[in-house]
Amino acid sequence: MRQLEEREFRDGRIAGPPSGRGRSVTVNLNESPLGWLKARGMISDAQYEAGERVRADYETASLGPCVTMRWDSGPRAPARGAAPDHVDPSHVRIAAKDRFDGAIAAAGPGLSDIVWRVICANETLPNAEKALGWPVRAGKLVLTLALDRIADFYGIR
Numbered sequence: 001m002r003q004l005e006e007r008e009f010r011d012g013r014i015a016g017p018p019s020g021r022g023r024s025v026t027v028n029l030n031e032s033p034l035g036w037l038k039a040r041g042m043i044s045d046a047q048y049e050a051g052e053r054v055r056a057d058y059e060t061a062s063l064g065p066c067v068t069m070r071w072d073s074g075p076r077a078p079a080r081g082a083a084p085d086h087v088d089p090s091h092v093r094i095a096a097k098d099r100f101d102g103a104i105a106a107a108g109p110g111l112s113d114i115v116w117r118v119i120c121a122n123e124t125l126p127n128a129e130k131a132l133g134w135p136v137r138a139g140k141l142v143l144t145l146a147l148d149r150i151a152d153f154y155g156i157r
Contacts, residue, residue, distance in 0.1 A: 054115065103150045111149070
């Protein structure tokens with residue numbers, strides 16, 4: 001079953017409800033294993049948000065460098081002491097990689113495997129359990145523990 005929702009796309013990641021100022025994308029909330037778990041009440045809102053942040057950081061960090069011509073306006077001389085108008089995309093990718101690495105480290109060595117398989121690789125829980133050699137239904141417990149730790153890392157509560 002598809003559950004479509006409009007979300008705003010800003011700073012290279014999918015954010016909350018559209019504000020009408022920028023681009024928006026239609027997201028199927030049930031397309032990922034994490035969305036499937038949330039739709040059935042198996043994970044909390046905080047755990048889902050933590051998983052989505054991990055996925056967004058993973059995908060942002062995985063983007064390659066921009067190798068084509070940029071057609072936006074040229075740089076302007078900023079006022080003395082003013083911040084630059086835009087953020088360099090390579091800095092966004094590096095920051096996302098640092099956050100992703102921190103979130104995986106916060107999950108811990110025994111829990112990060114299931115996080116990567118279910119959230120980043122979009123494997124279903126039964127397939128991830130089988131690949132890791134775990135007993136049936138152990139993956140959900142381990143994933144929820146890892147998502148709690150990741151939620152603490154991101155400051156979600």
